Amino acid sequence: MPAMPHSHPTGPKVGPGGRATKQRRIVWEAIGSLGPHCTVDEIVEKVGLAEPGIARSTIYRAVNTMTEAGNLVATRLDGGPLRYEIGSQTHVHTVCQVCGAVDHLGEDDPIPDVESELADRGFRPIRIEITATGVCRACATRRRRPAPTLKS
Amino acid sequence: MPAMPHSHPTGPKVGPGGRATKQRRIVWEAIGSLGPHCTVDEIVEKVGLAEPGIARSTIYRAVNTMTEAGNLVATRLDGGPLRYEIGSQTHVHTVCQVCGAVDHLGEDDPIPDVESELADRGFRPIRIEITATGVCRACATRRRRPAPTLKS
DNA sequence: CTGCTTATTGCGACCCCGTCCTGTTAAGCT
DNA sequence: AGCTTAACAGGACGGGGTCGCAATAAGCAG
Numbered sequence: 001m002p003a004m005p006h007s008h009p010t011g012p013k014v015g016p017g018g019r020a021t022k023q024r025r026i027v028w029e030a031i032g033s034l035g036p037h038c039t040v041d042e043i044v045e046k047v048g049l050a051e052p053g054i055a056r057s058t059i060y061r062a063v064n065t066m067t068e069a070g071n072l073v074a075t076r077l078d079g080g081p082l083r084y085e086i087g088s089q090t091h092v093h094t095v096c097q098v099c100g101a102v103d104h105l106g107e108d109d110p111i112p113d114v115e116s117e118l119a120d121r122g123f124r125p126i127r128i129e130i131t132a133t134g135v136c137r138a139c140a141t142r143r144r145r146p147a148p149t150l151k152s
Numbered sequence: 153m154p155a156m157p158h159s160h161p162t163g164p165k166v167g168p169g170g171r172a173t174k175q176r177r178i179v180w181e182a183i184g185s186l187g188p189h190c191t192v193d194e195i196v197e198k199v200g201l202a203e204p205g206i207a208r209s210t211i212y213r214a215v216n217t218m219t220e221a222g223n224l225v226a227t228r229l230d231g232g233p234l235r236y237e238i239g240s241q242t243h244v245h246t247v248c249q250v251c252g253a254v255d256h257l258g259e260d261d262p263i264p265d266v267e268s269e270l271a272d273r274g275f276r277p278i279r280i281e282i283t284a285t286g287v288c289r290a291c292a293t294r295r296r297r298p299a300p301t302l303k304s
Numbered sequence: 305c306t307g308c309t310t311a312t313t314g315c316g317a318c319c320c321c322g323t324c325c326t327g328t329t330a331a332g333c334t
Numbered sequence: 335a336g337c338t339t340a341a342c343a344g345g346a347c348g349g350g351g352t353c354g355c356a357a358t359a360a361g362c363a364g
Contacts, residue, residue, distance in 0.1 A: 019311060019360055040350085055314045060351065062312095076228050079322090081350060092266060094275050105269055113264075114244060114282060117257055122289030123246050129283045130266060137274030171331050171340060192321080207343045212322060214341095231351085233321060 018065050026050050027062040036085035037077065037093070037102050043084075075129060077102055092130040098139035105132070170217050178202050179214040188237035189229065189245070189254050195236075227281055229254055242280045248288035257284070 018024070030046040031038060040059055047054050063084050066072040073087040077095050083102075092105035111128065118125050170176070182198040183190060192211060199206050215236050218224040225239040229247050235254075244257035263280065270277050 021312065021360070023313070053314085055316095057315075057352075058313055064352095082231075092269075094270070094273075094277075096275075097278065105266065105273070111263060111265065111282075114257065114284065117244075118246070118284055118286075121246075121257070122292065123248075123284065123286055124292055125246075125284040125286035126249065127285045129281075129285070130263075131281045132266065132270055132275065132277040133279045133281070134270075134275055134277035140274065140276055173331070173341065175342070205343080207345090209323080209344075210342060216323095217341095 018069070022051075023054050023058050024062050024065070026054065027059055028066070031063075031072070031084060031086065036104060037075070037083040038085070039081045039083055041081065073127065075131075077131060090128045090130070092132070094132045094134070094136065096136035096139055097133060098135055101136055101138075103136075105130075170221070174203075175206050175210050176214050176217075178206065179211055180218070183215075183224070183236060183238065188256060189227070189235040190237070191233045191235055193233065225279070227283075229283060242282070244282040244284070246284045246286070246288065248291055249285060250287055250291035253288055253290075255288070257282075 026047055027043060030043050030050065034042055034046055040056075040063065043059055043063070044056055047059060063072060063074070067074045067084070071087055072084050073091060074082045074084055075091065075093065076082050077093055078100070090111065094103045094105055095101075111130070114128065115125070178199055179195060182195050182202065186194055186198055192208075192215065195211055195215070196208055199211060215224060215226070219226045219236070223239055224236050225243060226234045226236055227243065227245065228234050229245055230252070242263065246255045246257055247253075263282070266280065267277070
């Protein structure tokens, strides 16, 4: 798990990092131990064990600050809550429509076609999110549900 | 603007299309005239002009049905409401962090790297969403705001 | 080290987006 | 035309997230 970023963790600072409070340290560690695509609810629960009495809104504010600082990446994978993970440039997720499983495909893989097209248009990307929605191998083999629908 | 799809508009049906009611016809036309990435609020307003008295919940149900039928694609581009547009397989959007402008890059462009990786994993994609967040050409040239922040 | 400024916290009220539940209406099959 | 049942209007509800306020503490200046 990466250390609590002070201000310039890895890349260029995108926004103010803010003060290093106890609450933010705890939130950061919770996210690290929860792993990728964790929700605020999960963070709340984890944090509650480590240190009860931290307000829900504090956690929301913490993840927002970290996201704005570029240390965290926020994605909404389905219709549900935002999911957070420690940041990287390009992000590929798979979401299974049948079982709802979320997985990573890879990170920082270059997507040449898209990036050159972006360059042609003069668009400077800071982050690229790719979400593939479909059916995972497990569900395809034991094929539950007659016809997959778009909403789980 | 494409015609109101009866049941099998272009691709294979994923869910039941449902009945062709007057309300759905009006909603479909509103979406067509609003163009890509329109919100339910915009649809509500447009529909209200054409035919007052159509319930908000009806419009929500209509776009859900159309999305499930595969005629519409729903995307949440920022933290805001879902945005709808007439469907295609692969979808590339750009979102400018400075001015908030949303644009299309292209549709149905194959993304070979990603698709082969998906195949390796036995994941069968039904739809691939790509969102590039960054700074558009206009904002880059007249460069407002000293440092771009992640939230508009 | 002490004092001061100001970001951050805790708490609760609040808002937005979207869903769900009711009885009623109308699509479209026979 | 009759009938079945999806879809409708209207409104209550719920989850996820934000905001405003008073109290607290980070961290700079001296």
